[in-house]
Amino acid sequence: MKENYTQLYPNEQVATAVGDYALAHSTKLPQHLLDHHAWGVETQDSPNYMISPFQAEFQVWFAKAMGAKRILEIGTFIGFSTMGWAKAVGPNGHVTGLEFSPEYAQIARESFAKYGVTNTEIIVGDARESIKSLAAALAEPYDLIFIDADKTSYPTYLSMILEYSPRGSNAPRILRPGGIILADNILRRGLVAERTPANPCLETWKV
Numbered sequence: 246m247k248e249n250y251t252q253l254y255p256n257e258q259v260a261t262a263v264g265d266y267a268l269a270h271s272t273k274l275p276q277h278l279l280d281h282h283a284w285g286v287e288t289q290d291s292p293n294y295m296i297s298p299f300q301a302e303f304q305v306w307f308a309k310a311m312g313a314k315r316i317l318e319i320g321t322f323i324g325f326s327t328m329g330w331a332k333a334v335g336p337n338g339h340v341t342g343l344e345f346s347p348e349y350a351q352i353a354r355e356s357f358a359k360y361g362v363t364n365t366e367i368i369v370g371d372a373r374e375s376i377k378s379l380a381a382a383l384a385e386p387y388d389l390i391f392i393d394a395d396k397t398s399y400p401t402y403l404s405m406i407l408e409y410s411p412r413g414s415n416a417p418r419i420l421r422p423g424g425i426i427l428a429d430n431i432l433r434r435g436l437v438a439e440r441t442p443a444n445p446c447l448e449t450w451k452v
């Protein structure tokens with residue numbers, strides 16, 4: 246009989262080896278995405294805001310697998326994950342990014358222009374307000390919504406998405422029936438389940 250779950254790897258060395266193996270055997274990101282990520286790591290004060298290239302590979306694959314054509318991203322930073330979504334939906338798809346900081350939004354827009362990415366838009370402001378305005382004026386719902394902004398607002402974002410996607414009615418909705426909500430950092434380095442000194446991330450990661 247199997248246990249309820251399997252501990253992923255027995256130690257750090259095995260975990261690293263599996264990570265390297267998975268990265269080496271997954272479909273690669275296009276070069277402009279790798280370049281933008283490397284540039285962000287080199288130049289930005291908070292490069293760890295970006296998802297990893299490996300996660301971006303997964304997200305591109307996932308969005309393609311579900312046939313997503315319209316994606317809403319809550320928390321865009323300098324546009325790395327946004328460009329991953331842009332690649333996944335293709336030139337006829339559309340990605341809307343929500344970003345609080347005009348400076349980050351500007352970097353994202355300049356990067357889209359630099360790499361010829363034309364199927365994205367960034368809305369600057371508090372995502373709570375932007376979601377409200379989007380929902381009020383939306384012609385077509387999104388296939389996928391990615392939550393990756395301030396962590397304490399995740400429950401609010403989730404509630405808003407559900408509120409603006411009413412079931413069983415013909416009212417306009419922000420997420421299509423059967424659409425997917427993805428959220429980053431859900432287990433937050435294990436701190437959600439193990440928020441004690443036994444978890445070394447307690448000291449280094451403020452949630």
Ligand SMILES: C[S@@+](CC[C@H](N)C(=O)[O-])C[C@H]1O[C@@H](n2cnc3c(N)ncnc32)[C@H](O)[C@@H]1O
Pocket residue numbers: 293294295296319320321322323324325326327343344345346349370371372373393394395398
């Ligand atoms: C983790 S970063 C996003 C990283 C990006 N998704 C990526 O992987 O490349 C979170 C972003 O959310 C933005 N943010 C934080 N609070 C926000 C809010 N209330 N409304 C909109 N954006 C917000 C931050 O400025 C930051 O750029």
